[in-house]
Amino acid sequence: MQTRSEETRGRIVQSALKLFADQGYDATGVAEICKSSGVSKGAFYHHFPSKQAVFLVLLQEWLQSLDKELGRAMSASSNVPEGLLAMASEMQGVFAAADGRLSLFLEFWQQARRDPAVWKELIAPYRRYRDYFAQIVQTGIDEGSLRPVDAQAAGQALVALAVGIVVQGVLDPGGAQWDVVTRDALQLLITGLSSGR
Amino acid sequence: MQTRSEETRGRIVQSALKLFADQGYDATGVAEICKSSGVSKGAFYHHFPSKQAVFLVLLQEWLQSLDKELGRAMSASSNVPEGLLAMASEMQGVFAAADGRLSLFLEFWQQARRDPAVWKELIAPYRRYRDYFAQIVQTGIDEGSLRPVDAQAAGQALVALAVGIVVQGVLDPGGAQWDVVTRDALQLLITGLSSGR
Numbered sequence: 001m002q003t004r005s006e007e008t009r010g011r012i013v014q015s016a017l018k019l020f021a022d023q024g025y026d027a028t029g030v031a032e033i034c035k036s037s038g039v040s041k042g043a044f045y046h047h048f049p050s051k052q053a054v055f056l057v058l059l060q061e062w063l064q065s066l067d068k069e070l071g072r073a074m075s076a077s078s079n080v081p082e083g084l085l086a087m088a089s090e091m092q093g094v095f096a097a098a099d100g101r102l103s104l105f106l107e108f109w110q111q112a113r114r115d116p117a118v119w120k121e122l123i124a125p126y127r128r129y130r131d132y133f134a135q136i137v138q139t140g141i142d143e144g145s146l147r148p149v150d151a152q153a154a155g156q157a158l159v160a161l162a163v164g165i166v167v168q169g170v171l172d173p174g175g176a177q178w179d180v181v182t183r184d185a186l187q188l189l190i191t192g193l194s195s196g197r
Numbered sequence: 198m199q200t201r202s203e204e205t206r207g208r209i210v211q212s213a214l215k216l217f218a219d220q221g222y223d224a225t226g227v228a229e230i231c232k233s234s235g236v237s238k239g240a241f242y243h244h245f246p247s248k249q250a251v252f253l254v255l256l257q258e259w260l261q262s263l264d265k266e267l268g269r270a271m272s273a274s275s276n277v278p279e280g281l282l283a284m285a286s287e288m289q290g291v292f293a294a295a296d297g298r299l300s301l302f303l304e305f306w307q308q309a310r311r312d313p314a315v316w317k318e319l320i321a322p323y324r325r326y327r328d329y330f331a332q333i334v335q336t337g338i339d340e341g342s343l344r345p346v347d348a349q350a351a352g353q354a355l356v357a358l359a360v361g362i363v364v365q366g367v368l369d370p371g372g373a374q375w376d377v378v379t380r381d382a383l384q385l386l387i388t389g390l391s392s393g394r
Contacts, residue, residue: 024223026221106310110303113303153382157381160358160365160378161361162361163365164360164362164364165361170310171306171309171323172323175324181350184353185350188346188389188390192386192390
């Protein structure tokens with residue numbers, strides 16, 4: 001069961017998420033987060049030292065749920081190409097999550113470009129994803145499902161594709177069926193990675 | 198020869214570019230652009246109705262130079278795979294342009310998400326790029342250099358890859374050799390598009 005304190009903390013995070021997504025990080029003040037979550041300033045600062053701290057919690061939570069989804073997709077698959085396509089299916093859930101988290105994605109990058117503290121928090125997991133995908137490609141090469149490409153370069157390509165699709169999905173949600181685009185684009189890349197096997 | 202009026206206009210645009218890139222669009226005011234370009238407010242408003250108008254000029258200029266580079270790369274190549282790789286080489290120039298234009302890229306998307314006027318200006322050329330790349334893929338299919346894939350989906354994949362690499366290059370300029378990443382990722386996709394030919 002959630003304690004009252006946990007419940008307050010969760011309410012702050014949810015309100016901040018909605019405000020950041022709707023009007024942007026810069027335009028949102030602590031006072032507004034307090035008002036919208038029905039929490040006193042004292043209670044806010046009991047839980048978080050700053051607005052940025054809430055922002056970083058949102059980033060961490062987003063990355064953790066992404067990690068879980070990707071790990072689940074890969075472990076349920078019998079080889080790497082299958083696992084990558086299962087990950088693409090998981091992206092459907094990411095796009096369907098209408099809680100504004102996806103639109104925070106651009107905000108994360110934008111803030112990271114300006115603020116070294118955010119940059120440090122964002123760049124570590126992001127570089128980790130690149131290594132993670134490079135490792136997956138290496139596994140595919142080792143198991144014989146992918147041809148012996150440069151695993152680091154292929155990992156980069158996979159991350160670039162994912163980032164590009166998410167950014168487009170945020171800007172132009174109605175412009176394409178993004179889950180279909182994800183699957184088709186990944187399928188093309190997998191064909192490129194496995195051709196000649 | 199540039200008239201004095203053109204010279205003033207150019208100075209405003211250059212100052213705005215630098216300020217937007219350094220500190221962001223929201224944090225930059227018309228007064229600051231005037232100060233930094235040594236132009237009076239009267240002269241500013243003679244050339245532009247608003248700060249946003251300068252922003253949209255920067256967007257248009259960026260897209261025009263991109264169009265020119267992509268068109269040149271394709272017309273100098275003898276088939277589609279070669280043309281796509283030539284385009285990737287042109288990206289080197291895009292990444293090397295240290296005038297802050299690249300870091301404005303994220304700002305464009307961010308503003309577009311909030312402001313329908315910017316969205317309209319950004320979405321039209323962006324959708325045009327998707328069609329442009331779909332057409333290129335179709336040309337490749339017709340000339341026999343690519344296999345008969347879904348041209349629209351492949352165009353989407355190419356644009357996603359480009360967007361993803363540019364976004365990463367902005368955030369993490371030192372994190373990879375982005376020109377090499379671009380070429381390698383594209384090469385993988387081209388192999389996926391041409392395998393079995």
